[in-house]
Amino acid sequence: MYKVGFSSEKYAQLQSQKIRDRIGQFGGKLYLEFGGKLFDDYHASRVLPGFEPDSKVKMLMQLKSDAEIVIVINADAIEKSKRRGDLGITYDQDVLRLIDAFTEIGLYVGSVCITQFKGQALAEKFEQRLRQLGVKVYKHYPIEGYPSNIPLIVSDDGYGKNDYIETTRSLVVVTAPGPGSGKMATCLSQLYHENKRGIKAGYAKFETFPIWSIPLKHPVNIAYEAATADLNDVNMIDPFHLEAYGETTVNYNRDVEIFPVVNAIFDKIYGESPYKSPTDMGVNMAGFAITDDEACCEASKQEIIRRYYEAKCNVRQGISDGSDVNKLELLLNKSGIEVSDRKCISAALVRADQTGAPSVALELPDGQIVTGKTTDLLGPASAALLNALKVLAGIDHEMPLISPNVIEPIQDLKVNHMGNHNPRLHTDETLIALTISAQTNPVAELAMQQISKLKHSDAHSTTMLSNVDMNMMHKLGINITCEPTYETKKLYHK
Numbered sequence: 001m002y003k004v005g006f007s008s009e010k011y012a013q014l015q016s017q018k019i020r021d022r023i024g025q026f027g028g029k030l031y032l033e034f035g036g037k038l039f040d041d042y043h044a045s046r047v048l049p050g051f052e053p054d055s056k057v058k059m060l061m062q063l064k065s066d067a068e069i070v071i072v073i074n075a076d077a078i079e080k081s082k083r084r085g086d087l088g089i090t091y092d093q094d095v096l097r098l099i100d101a102f103t104e105i106g107l108y109v110g111s112v113c114i115t116q117f118k119g120q121a122l123a124e125k126f127e128q129r130l131r132q133l134g135v136k137v138y139k140h141y142p143i144e145g146y147p148s149n150i151p152l153i154v155s156d157d158g159y160g161k162n163d164y165i166e167t168t169r170s171l172v173v174v175t176a177p178g179p180g181s182g183k184m185a186t187c188l189s190q191l192y193h194e195n196k197r198g199i200k201a202g203y204a205k206f207e208t209f210p211i212w213s214i215p216l217k218h219p220v221n222i223a224y225e226a227a228t229a230d231l232n233d234v235n236m237i238d239p240f241h242l243e244a245y246g247e248t249t250v251n252y253n254r255d256v257e258i259f260p261v262v263n264a265i266f267d268k269i270y271g272e273s274p275y276k277s278p279t280d281m282g283v284n285m286a287g288f289a290i291t292d293d294e295a296c297c298e299a300s301k302q303e304i305i306r307r308y309y310e311a312k313c314n315v316r317q318g319i320s321d322g323s324d325v326n327k328l329e330l331l332l333n334k335s336g337i338e339v340s341d342r343k344c345i346s347a348a349l350v351r352a353d354q355t356g357a358p359s360v361a362l363e364l365p366d367g368q369i370v371t372g373k374t375t376d377l378l379g380p381a382s383a384a385l386l387n388a389l390k391v392l393a394g395i396d397h398e399m400p401l402i403s404p405n406v407i408e409p410i411q412d413l414k415v416n417h418m419g420n421h422n423p424r425l426h427t428d429e430t431l432i433a434l435t436i437s438a439q440t441n442p443v444a445e446l447a448m449q450q451i452s453k454l455k456h457s458d459a460h461s462t463t464m465l466s467n468v469d470m471n472m473m474h475k476l477g478i479n480i481t482c483e484p485t486y487e488t489k490k491l492y493h494k
Helices: 008-025 042-047 055-061 075-079 091-104 121-132 183-196 219-227 239-245 253-270 293-316 323-335 343-355 380-393 404-417 427-438 442-448 467-476
Strands: 030-034 067-074 108-115 137-139 171-175 202-206 235-237 250-252 359-363 369-373 458-461 479-482
Touching: 008 030, 008 055, 008 202, 030 183, 042 219, 042 293, 067 075, 067 091, 067 183, 075 091, 075 108, 075 121, 091 108, 091 121, 108 121, 108 183, 121 137, 171 183, 183 202, 183 253, 219 235, 219 293, 219 323, 235 239, 235 253, 239 253, 250 253, 293 323, 293 479, 343 359, 343 369, 343 458, 359 380, 369 380, 380 427, 380 442, 380 458, 380 467, 404 427, 427 442, 427 467, 467 479
Parallel strands: 030 171, 030 202, 067 108, 067 171, 108 137, 458 479
Antiparallel strands: 235 250, 359 369, 359 458
């Protein structure tokens, strides 16, 4: 059952004020490394119910007149055509998407910085394309011995060789399409160049997870470990903060490991470091916007189970070696979580056992369970969606929403004209058919009016769904998991 446990409004107010304070701390200019996703942080919205996927952007809008965006992309990511798993687009395409998205809401994108540049052909082509589009481009280069060779790094032969990114605003938000892009290195390089020019500037890190102000073993923080199981991130007590202040706070291994290096770079640039711990470097008020801890705990447990099933499906598809599955199993055990805690799983398995065919179960936000079975006309995901809309609208289960006269021409098109072997309608085709029926059928129109109420539902399929169905579930705001098995025993699956 979905319950709000987080205040996005309070978060935006607290976070924006904290950033203003940090700008003032450094004399009027701050480079803010932005970790995680800015526009579409669906992980945060799942584990902190009430956190909108664009909450971070709304927070930035409160600093709109003071902020400019620098987007960072690693040249190797361009060369290898690295993709965002959630959107299915390459990192260089996502840079263009981000520029458009920022610009459309009135945030100023100052430039793009290509990091780790060493003449990669595709990176050079991307640079040319950006310049043709009127985007300023800067390049940063590999530094031998990074990050341990501090004397070289903080010198004219280290950061000094990088392009100086010209900025005009007091808050410079450094973001990227994904991890490993070089955001921190870009910020520190800028501090070196600003200092050489006699400009006072500081650095801070914006990370939503782990949340430093809640316990290490809190489900929200464990869910972050689950989300980064493939990166081997580990939450830990910040030893530097504990030593400096006698206060227990939570950070993660990569920030703790790199802190002595960052501190040494600060010392080299400024003569002293403004921070005593990785926690000090962060600007994260998310923990203070939690309004219902129990709701966030339950949502996080569901996310850990969801990540576990996602990892198992990745193994089945051959895109993972399974090491993350082992870690996720440890997290489940450590947290005392059973997969049976996700109610839609057992409901889907029972329905599949009854029908002898793939099934989908859906838990509505109010806790009601709805199932869908495989039929000659519809796939199980489509059937579950229609049944859920009936429940939400109070329509009798036996009442047909879509006439066979609408479905059969679509099946004919799929099989006889488009070469598909499966005549059953996918979820997108089903909703289009429902829309057509709604033009002449008041009952179908009533069902259509319930679609927005599917948001925050949980669902489980007894077989792995097609990309079409998975994407549609995502667009509807339904958190779907699948058993790591295919409907058929074929070797190739679309």
